[in-house]
Amino acid sequence: MRVEYINPFVESAYNVLSEVLQTEVNRGELYLKSAAMPMLGVAMIVGLAGDVEGRVLFDMKLETGLAVASAMLTSMDMEPVEELNDMARATLTELANMITGQAVTKLHNLGFRFDLTPPAIFSGQNMEVSDPNFEALIVPMELPQGKIEINVAVRERT
Amino acid sequence: MANIDTQVLNSQELDEQDGEERRQSLVDFKMVTFSLGGKDYGIDIMRVKEIAKFAQFTYVPNTAPFVRGVYNLRGDIISVIDLRLMFNLPAEQREEGHPENGLILRLETNMIGVVVDQIDKVVGIASSQVQPPHPIFGDINVKYISGVAEHEGRLYIILDVDRIFSRESDEEESIAQRSFDAARRPRVQEAASPSPTDEPRSSGTDERAIQRDFVTQGLATFAGFHVTPVNVDWFDRRMDEWRAERQASGKDVQLIDEDDARAFLGTFHSRYAGRFWQADYVTELLSLLPEPAGNVIQVWNPGCGEGYGSYSIAAALLKRYPDRQVKVWAGDKDLMKISTAPNLVFSRSDVPEEWQDLLVDGKNGPTFNAAVKDAILFEFSDVLNSAGMPKMDVIVARDLLSLHGEAEQRKVIETFEETLKPGGALVLGDNERVFDGAAWEEITGDSLTVYRRR
Structure with a gap:
């Protein structure tokens, strides 16, 4: 992945998470991966197009997802969620949108043209994700609610 | 299992030696040697995965005193045992942050790290030279010793790592208790007196093959450099130079740390590496x-x-x-x-x-x-x-x-x-x-x- 893309994603993930959750966020060590990897339980995906092709995947355990969604909802004086209902899904996809949106804005300011697709959310047990022709950058984020793994796979159009 | 390498001896030497000695020249057992409390010990090379420097342990509470903690070996968590504490030998206290010398051992089911005073070198001997341990051996319980061998004027005590680390629980308790008792005694001592260092004398084909193995391992451990057909031509040339350089300066041919590995690789890097090409x-x-x-x-x-x-x-x-x-x-x-x-x-x-x-x-x-x-x-x-x-x-x-x-x-x-x-x-x-x-x-x-x- 192009070096210039790394920071916008890492920064916006850090900014958005610490802002909306009003909590301490710790970034883990970045690393690269290409083989199929197991998913934790709930995953939001945002597609990227434009100068590049690829996608951003936000992966977390169901409990983490619910705790994060509840924290976001209560901060807006709304009821927390106990299960992955429509409200929880909408909240989590919004989080994915905010992080990717902010990253893309930063990239625009650096002169890269990216477009987003609307986010989708997956949930279930024993899922795996693999895109054999991509190398993914993994940005692990540690929150009090649990771990969110941000999996960014983009490459230049050739 | 260890390869059976035959040492090439010229005919004159053969004539001078009797059958007994000729048998001894068959090297079929190699061991990594190290010192504990100023004495020489060896562990079968087939049990040694690599030589390591342990920099940061994570202390684990409520374990036997000889368990130094756990260590992250490139993603694998292994336990680290201090052999000196385990065998109740004087241990030189290291300064904070100073890495410890050690070996990573490959046991039947897992890997384990052991801390020792000083890694010495790889020694090849004939298994017929190994003598059974004498029952009055002091420092270390006889059942953990698989034998004693002499090589170039030094006596090596060969440890049986499988016995040491996969023993029955009652034995574990007794040794743990013994070490615990020992731990209550003051432990910090002056640096143990250095063991006599006599340079390896000959350099027969075996010695060279062993040195080569050891340098190959050292490069992989300290520099992540792998000797393969891609670079073996260079490696063989460099090995000869290196041997000459080290012998001229009176140092051991084997690589002891990252600086040695870097020095060895000095001539490997391509022209203008890390610079603009001219x-x-x-x-x-x-x-x-x-x-x-x-x-x-x-x-x-x-x-x-x-x-x-x-x-x-x-x-x-x-x-x-x-x-x-x-x-x-x-x-x-x-x-x-x-x-x-x-x-x-x-x-x-x-x-x-x-x-x-x-x-x-x-x-x-x-x-x-x-x-x-x-x-x-x-x-x-x-x-x-x-x-x-x-x-x-x-x-x-x-x-x-x-x-x-x-x-x-x-x-x-x-x-x-x-x-x-x-x-x-x-x-x-x-x-x-x-x-x-x-x-x-x-x-x-x-x-x-x-x-x-x-």
């Missing part, structure tokens, strides 16, 4: 590269580090083919290095005369102009993950393969073969070569070889 290299390289066919010259530069080579190749090609488009895909898996590459800081004098007109002044000093910069795309990427690359005219991968094991090297070379256009060229490090020539045509210049895909 005219002699550029001219020769360009003369060996094929005339590119299309309007766009595609170059892949995996393992580019800070990007000196990537800038050099882009500048060289743009100068040589001003009317074509040049695209250099540069990647490295070292995040720190690759992050500095797009905004590399250097001074004008680092750049060869011919490229001075490609420089402009930026806010951090000189930088290459937009034409050169736009030609290069720096990526955070591991060459092992590469897929979906466009077809390349040239691949420049200097000193990269040697940092991978043989299986990975084969995979990477295969990827290179798939990614190159027919007739495209592969540039390896000055001291590296491809495995087998079938797919490649060697184009050799005065000081440089380029591999053309057939």
Whole structure:
């Protein structure tokens, strides 16, 4: 992945998470991966197009997802969620949108043209994700609610 | 199991020796030797995975005193045992943050790290030379000793690691108790008196093979450098030089730490590694590269580090083919290095005369102009993950393969073969070569070889 893309994603993930959750966020060590990897339980995906092709995947355990969604909802004086209902899904996809949106804005300011697709959310047990022709950058984020793994796979159009 | 190597002896020596000694010259047991409390010990080399320096343990509460903690060995968590504490021997207290010498042992079911005073070397002996332990042996419980062997005037106590670490629980308790008692006694001592150091004397074929093994292991451990057919020609030449250098300065041939490994690899690095390439290299390289066919010259530069080579190749090609488009895909898996590459800081004098007109002044000093910069795309990427690359005219991968094991090297070379256009060229490090020539045509210049895909 192009070096210039790394920071916008890492920064916006850090900014958005610490802002909306009003909590301490710790970034883990970045690393690269290409083989199929197991998913934790709930995953939001945002597609990227434009100068590049690829996608951003936000992966977390169901409990983490619910705790994060509840924290976001209560901060807006709304009821927390106990299960992955429509409200929880909408909240989590919004989080994915905010992080990717902010990253893309930063990239625009650096002169890269990216477009987003609307986010989708997956949930279930024993899922795996693999895109054999991509190398993914993994940005692990540690929150009090649990771990969110941000999996960014983009490459230049050739 | 250990290979049975026969020591080559000339006939005169043979005549002088009786049958007994001839049997002893069969080396079929190799052990890694080290010192504990000033005495020499050995562990079967087949049980030793690697030699290590332990820098930061994580202390585990409520364990026996000889358990130093757990250690992260490149992602694997292993327990670390201090053999000196375990055997109730004097242990020299290390300063905070000072790494401990140790070995990683491969047991039947798991790996374990042990801390020792000092790693010595690999010693090859005949198993017939090993004598059973005498029951009055002091420091260490006799049942943990598989034997005693003499080599070049030194006595080595051979430890039976399987017995030590896979014992019944009652034994464990007693030894733990013993060590616990010992731990309550003051433990810090002056540095143990150094054991007598007599230099290894002869250098027969066996000795050389053992040294070679040990240096190969040392390079992998301390520098991540793998000796394989890619670089074995260089390695063999270097080994001879190294032996001579070390013997001249009275040091052991074996590599003891990262500095030794670095010194050994001093002559490996290709010309102008970590610098901009100078005219002699550029001219020769360009003369060996094929005339590119299309309007766009595609170059892949995996393992580019800070990007000196990537800038050099882009500048060289743009100068040589001003009317074509040049695209250099540069990647490295070292995040720190690759992050500095797009905004590399250097001074004008680092750049060869011919490229001075490609420089402009930026806010951090000189930088290459937009034409050169736009030609290069720096990526955070591991060459092992590469897929979906466009077809390349040239691949420049200097000193990269040697940092991978043989299986990975084969995979990477295969990827290179798939990614190159027919007739495209592969540039390896000055001291590296491809495995087998079938797919490649060697184009050799005065000081440089380029591999053309057939």
